[in-house]
Amino acid sequence: MRATLSVRKISLLRSSTFFLTMSYVSVFTLSTLMLMAFIYLHTSSYMVQQTDAIIESEINGLRESYRHDGIPGLTLLIASRVKPESVGSVILLLVDPRLNVVVGNLNRWPNVPGTPDGWLNFKLEDRPTVDETARWARARRYRLAEGFLLLVGRDLHDLEMSRKAIARTLIWGLVIAAIMALVGGLTMTRRLLRRLELINQTSHEIINGDLSRRIPTDNTGDDFDQLSTNLNQMLDWIGELMEGVRRVSDNIAHDLRTPLARLRNHLDELKSDCKDVDDAEPVEQAIQEADGLLATFNALLRIARIESEKQPDYLVDVDLSTVIRDAVDLYEPLAEEKSQSLEVSIPGTQNNIRGDRDLLSQVVANILDNAVKYTQPAGTIQVNLSNGPLSVSLMIADSGSGIPVGEREKVFQRFYRLESSRSSPGNGLGLSLVAAVVTLHNAKIRLEGNRPGLRVVIDFPKPRH
Amino acid sequence: MQLLIIEDDMKTAAYLCKGLKESGHNVDHAADGKDGLFMAMENEYDAIVIDRMLPALDGLSVIRTLRAANKSTPVLVLSALGEVDDRVKGLKAGSDDYLVKPFAFSELMARLEALTRRSEGDNSQTALKVGDLEMDLLSREVRRAGTPIELQPREFRLLEYLMRHAGQVVTRTMLLENVWDYHFDPQTNVIDVHISRLRGKIDREFDPPLLHTIRGAGYSLRA
Numbered sequence: 001m002r003a004t005l006s007v008r009k010i011s012l013l014r015s016s017t018f019f020l021t022m023s024y025v026s027v028f029t030l031s032t033l034m035l036m037a038f039i040y041l042h043t044s045s046y047m048v049q050q051t052d053a054i055i056e057s058e059i060n061g062l063r064e065s066y067r068h069d070g071i072p073g074l075t076l077l078i079a080s081r082v083k084p085e086s087v088g089s090v091i092l093l094l095v096d097p098r099l100n101v102v103v104g105n106l107n108r109w110p111n112v113p114g115t116p117d118g119w120l121n122f123k124l125e126d127r128p129t130v131d132e133t134a135r136w137a138r139a140r141r142y143r144l145a146e147g148f149l150l151l152v153g154r155d156l157h158d159l160e161m162s163r164k165a166i167a168r169t170l171i172w173g174l175v176i177a178a179i180m181a182l183v184g185g186l187t188m189t190r191r192l193l194r195r196l197e198l199i200n201q202t203s204h205e206i207i208n209g210d211l212s213r214r215i216p217t218d219n220t221g222d223d224f225d226q227l228s229t230n231l232n233q234m235l236d237w238i239g240e241l242m243e244g245v246r247r248v249s250d251n252i253a254h255d256l257r258t259p260l261a262r263l264r265n266h267l268d269e270l271k272s273d274c275k276d277v278d279d280a281e282p283v284e285q286a287i288q289e290a291d292g293l294l295a296t297f298n299a300l301l302r303i304a305r306i307e308s309e310k311q312p313d314y315l316v317d318v319d320l321s322t323v324i325r326d327a328v329d330l331y332e333p334l335a336e337e338k339s340q341s342l343e344v345s346i347p348g349t350q351n352n353i354r355g356d357r358d359l360l361s362q363v364v365a366n367i368l369d370n371a372v373k374y375t376q377p378a379g380t381i382q383v384n385l386s387n388g389p390l391s392v393s394l395m396i397a398d399s400g401s402g403i404p405v406g407e408r409e410k411v412f413q414r415f416y417r418l419e420s421s422r423s424s425p426g427n428g429l430g431l432s433l434v435a436a437v438v439t440l441h442n443a444k445i446r447l448e449g450n451r452p453g454l455r456v457v458i459d460f461p462k463p464r465h
Numbered sequence: 466m467q468l469l470i471i472e473d474d475m476k477t478a479a480y481l482c483k484g485l486k487e488s489g490h491n492v493d494h495a496a497d498g499k500d501g502l503f504m505a506m507e508n509e510y511d512a513i514v515i516d517r518m519l520p521a522l523d524g525l526s527v528i529r530t531l532r533a534a535n536k537s538t539p540v541l542v543l544s545a546l547g548e549v550d551d552r553v554k555g556l557k558a559g560s561d562d563y564l565v566k567p568f569a570f571s572e573l574m575a576r577l578e579a580l581t582r583r584s585e586g587d588n589s590q591t592a593l594k595v596g597d598l599e600m601d602l603l604s605r606e607v608r609r610a611g612t613p614i615e616l617q618p619r620e621f622r623l624l625e626y627l628m629r630h631a632g633q634v635v636t637r638t639m640l641l642e643n644v645w646d647y648h649f650d651p652q653t654n655v656i657d658v659h660i661s662r663l664r665g666k667i668d669r670e671f672d673p674p675l676l677h678t679i680r681g682a683g684y685s686l687r688a
Contacts, residue, residue, distance in 0.1 A: 334658050
């Protein structure tokens, strides 16, 4: 039986394209982050170096003044530098050997150990800050000849501010870059998915039987277009092969059925030439054998034709009630001969489906045929039609020998017959035809136990109006 | 009967011609659609047997042309294809019956008989009569030798078909097609059971029997 697949859309989150995009976005964001971190560290260390260079050159200037004018001259110079109005980021402090402040804009010598080459980092406690955090300063100590100590430094507050501004800018840049990457990635994924979806959609329609469908191409010659073109060529090729197979089976029909029929007709002539009824008997048997062969052959070809049928456009509204009543009407005398009771229950509703009356009649006839054949005399056969919201269900149940659970799928295969029924007449094609017609009607068939017996249930989809 | 066979397969054509001539009919043969159409237009035939697949002009086109020219000769289409839509196409083109190859000669014969009789007979009859068996189509009553016989609706239709074709051989397939509108052969010979039931009602208590079984062919109702 051909499986009817429902078309499943590719979910964005589950697609491999989405996964690829997300990996790309992550790698992109990470490398941007590393770049930004490098810029930040480099800039801030450069700023520190700049500060240190300024401090060095200031010390040089003050040392010149000291060498020239001694402590008094230096004191004057520092005093002029740290006038209240000129207090910027400059930090200057001159202390005597007992660390008493001589002149400068610090209250006292900072109580921190310095590096061996005289650099100190310390907090500025007396200066106000904007954001309540500690203000830091960096300075260099310079020892003068008479035991005096000179401290030259810079308030790092402004530097810190610009460093923070740079960090903020970089972080924002990173966020924007990540968002852009994400949006771009999603857009790309969506576009890729849309094209994949087209291919997926088409292949589903093909799996469901419409081999004439092709993937739309846009003639851009890009990789997707090439993929679609290649797939289409492959489909053309498959179509040709299938057409070839169908031709072969048509040829078999033509080439084998005709000589078989001729054989049958020869036998017919032979029989009419027989003067004696006893002579005609074996010929009559041979004719029946030939008829059986022809019937099997016709059934096989009929199944093959139904299976190769696409969604047929000749399906019309068929009233299942009539189809069932007619088939029951045909088989009722047969059941009566075996004293079987044939119970029919059909709701008085509209029981229309889209279908082919002839094929549906054969389905009901084949199932009823089996039911009558495999149910013992005086058994019961029930035919039931029920009308649900989405489907019309046909149920034919008998009280016969049933089908073992393990064999319920196999009985739909061509020529498959149960061990117990091999002796009874039949060609093992009845249920294969049923399965083919069921698939053609987009219906579902299931075989269930009826304790005792078999219950065949077919759910036909309701027509959409 | 005056018959025309339009068939390109020489073996089938020879077999048909031989069989039909032996049955006492006059048979003409055309090997392609063009010749066939020409002969069908020129002469008056009782029935035409035509293959669907023909060189020069296919069978359905021949029928369409004939019908367009107001030729109402009954036509039986032979075809190697056997699907429902093929049959429908054949009937739409104006054919009167459809037979799938391969077929038994007796089947073809029975159908040709029915076809030619159909074109003579009229459907406006209100009563049918075979021997002492009478059927009133208006009151839907059946009597044999004056005794009323109760029939189920389907039995009535079965008997009606047999009576309309009284004296002819009617095959099981013809009964399935015309009484049940079934165009496939059920796995079991259910028709036999219906016939024996009908026989029980119209023949059992009367003499002589009217419903006869023709071995290897079908049934015949005759007085």
